[in-house]
Amino acid sequence: MKVPLASLWKALRLNALLVTGGVLLLAVISLAGLAGVFYPDDPFDMVGAPFRPPLSEGFLLGSDSLGRDIAAGVAHGARISLILGIVTALLSTLIGVLVGSIAGYYGGRLDTLLMRTTELFQTIPSFLFAIVVLAVLQPTIYTVIFAIVVVSWAPLARLVRGEVVSLRNREFVSGCVALGMSDLQIVARQILPNALPSIVVAASVAVASAILFESALSFLGLGDPNIMSWGLMIGMGRSVIRTAWWISAVPGVAILITVLAINLLGDGLNEALNPRSAANAPGR
């Protein structure tokens, strides 16, 4: 009875990944959505005594060195992390799909040129590059998004190109060419939908990476200074970490949970959508 046991194990694993990831992410999304309801005031407002530990009167998660409510900061920070993660991942995916499908579909010199350029972008020390971009242009939410997109579209372009190349010479594509469909129609309506599962999985990974990347930037003081974000909170708690460890600890847990949720969902989606490649992908 080897086969049923193996498939049972697989099904259990898959459901555990999707359910755990889904529940955690839903919790973070609700937190972000309800931040304005629970904490209608500006999270930068000082609302009580400083350095209150978690679970003290009026402060579920404690207060920071200026008497700001950490719970309010975490709730408002959820918004910016999710929005920023999703917007940067969408933009990177868009560029990746454009570059990757042009390179993969047309091949030849154009392919070589585009892929060499992609490789160049992949060998840029991405974090240092983002730091320089933000140090020269002032850090606002737009420049942060720009800096992250510049260093994260390349892997997506390579992935899409690989998928398009493997699909381009299949019979159904040749059939479309014979029918006289335009290149745009073939790529957009026939090839890309078949590559969608891999793109969705890679895009979900990109959301998680963007959230981590942004938190590291704002920890170093390169985030938008007018927006309460998790990285900024950790950075502000750093100088008082000897006496008030929770100021840095709490927002870090929020980042951990969010990234974990997205990664688990990505793993689950990968197993569900790409059953054939599942054996070869990392972590399967």
Next chain:
Amino acid sequence: MTPAQQRWRYIRVRLLQGVLTVFLIVTANFFLLHLAPGDPASVLAGEAGASNPEFIAQLRAQFGLDQPLYVQYLKYLWQTATFDLGYSFRYGESNLTLIAGRLPATLLLMISAVLLSVLVGSAAGFVAAVYHKTTVEIGILLAAVLAYAAPLFWIGLMFIVLFSITLHWVPTSGMATVGADYTGLRHAIDVAHHLILPAVTLSLFYIALYARLMRASVLENLGLNYVTTARSKGLPRGKILLRHVLRNAVLPVLTMAGVQIGGMLGGSVVVESVFGWPGLGLLAYESLFARDLNLLLGILFFGAILVAIANLAVDLAYSIIDPRVSLR
């Protein structure tokens, strides 16, 4: 072509690629400076907080700001290519000297982290695959998933709280005990003691990644024909695993490790600034706060060179370990 000729051709192609990346970075640096409001000299001088006329005059001369843009660009390219990276008024030293002085600490941290992540990551992944479908595997995967999702700088801070402030096992920051002036072996032990936390923090994410990769790779190898052959010859399981599977399975991990050296350099900026480790990353962090943009640009330039060299070295090492890999 003989293999040796092939290898040389490959090195040339890779070198060219590295030079192109560095060129791209320098070009980006130049145009970023021009994108910023004000001319580059006033940006650099004003931001550096040292806006004396002498400094601005020196900067204007350095950038040739009275000349057309393409001349300025060529001049900037030439200066960078000859490693003339300008002077830091804040530190009172040339940027090149500053960067070169910080390079050894970063190299020590990065090499330790690469070794640690490849060794521990492969070992953990190997054990997980050998104990497939047991609690050992689940435990390792769970730990990997957690380490994979945690921000580096936060783990570093939590390590400091736990291991330095609470348990007093390791120092909180720096590379050597201040004022101790140890020499020889005593100094090496002191540095190693300071190195533990930063190196572990920097490698944790990669340990998790390689553990997952190694596990998948071992499981895949176990299903291949050569394992069946070895088993039918009557080789014991332990021998098959250690002599045959381990060697083949570790190759994807090495490839990945090579690709990720650039990413690790980024991680070292964060880790060095958390632990006060006096390398390039901390210098970048300090120059960020001093608004010493010229120094920051120099560090990015050096970082790009470092990554290009590392990529080349890894490709060559890989082709020596696995002769089947044909170098393009």
